[in-house]
Amino acid sequence: MPVNVVAYHQLKKELDEQGVSLLAVSKKKPVEDIEELYQLGHRDFAENYVQELVEKQPQLPSDIRWHFIGHLQRNKVKYIAPFCASIQGVDSPSLLQEINKQAQKCGRILDVMLQVHIATEETKFGLDQEEVLDLLQQAVHYPSIRIIGLMGMASFTENTEQIKAEFTALRSIFDRCNSLRADSPLRILSMGMSSDYPIAISCGSNMVRVGSLLFGARP
Numbered sequence: 001m002p003v004n005v006v007a008y009h010q011l012k013k014e015l016d017e018q019g020v021s022l023l024a025v026s027k028k029k030p031v032e033d034i035e036e037l038y039q040l041g042h043r044d045f046a047e048n049y050v051q052e053l054v055e056k057q058p059q060l061p062s063d064i065r066w067h068f069i070g071h072l073q074r075n076k077v078k079y080i081a082p083f084c085a086s087i088q089g090v091d092s093p094s095l096l097q098e099i100n101k102q103a104q105k106c107g108r109i110l111d112v113m114l115q116v117h118i119a120t121e122e123t124k125f126g127l128d129q130e131e132v133l134d135l136l137q138q139a140v141h142y143p144s145i146r147i148i149g150l151m152g153m154a155s156f157t158e159n160t161e162q163i164k165a166e167f168t169a170l171r172s173i174f175d176r177c178n179s180l181r182a183d184s185p186l187r188i189l190s191m192g193m194s195s196d197y198p199i200a201i202s203c204g205s206n207m208v209r210v211g212s213l214l215f216g217a218r219p
């Protein structure tokens with residue numbers, strides 16, 4: 001299925017006007033689709049699966065910024081640390097430590113984001129506020145990573161009030177973190193996907209992760 005070029009231009013315009021950045025979520029989509037969006041000038045792409053990302057990356061232009069947004073296993077950090085622009089979805093101290101170690105090996109400073117659990121569903125990964133604050137403390141000892149923001153996913157529901165409440169909760173954790181680190185504030189609040197990004201932006205998101213709206217439904 002081809003990229004929805006009209007939807008891309010509309011979305012890009014809408015987001016640019018609001019100062020919101022766009023990660024194009026290309027998981028399970030062929031490199032041809034990514035190439036098509038690249039030709040339109042897009043550079044920030046996000047993937048969920050290490051093996052898929054590692055296969056696609058060498059086939060595509062080297063100035064693409066790859067963001068990892070899936071659940072990352074510690075033993076796989078080494079495969080993406082050499083080239084990833086950011087790792088979002090960090091949800092444990094041991095993962096943070098491993099990212100620091102692998103980034104150091106590559107002589108890089110890697111941007112990471114912490115994943116916060118806001119949905120009511122059991123299946124979604126993430127930290128609570130206390131764990132976020134603890135990890136921010138620990139990160140002080142990790143010179144090869146830079147925590148740049150928080151990310152979260154709302155429940156998969158039609159109930160927009162509930163989605164709004166969940167995004168608002170993440171926004172308040174974000175504000176709480178920044179009230180404690182006035183000298184080096186977190187810059188990015190990544191929330192919102194194809195179905196709920198307008199709500200997320202109304203709750204303060206400045207980065208959305210959009211897949212199906214641009215690339216069509218996934219298999």
Ligand SMILES: *Cc1c(COP(=O)(O)O)cnc(C)c1O
Binds near residue numbers: 213
């Ligand atoms: C798949 C995915 C998205 C994009 O979802 P769409 O509904 O296709 O826009 C965003 N964020 C994460 C973490 C994802 O796994």
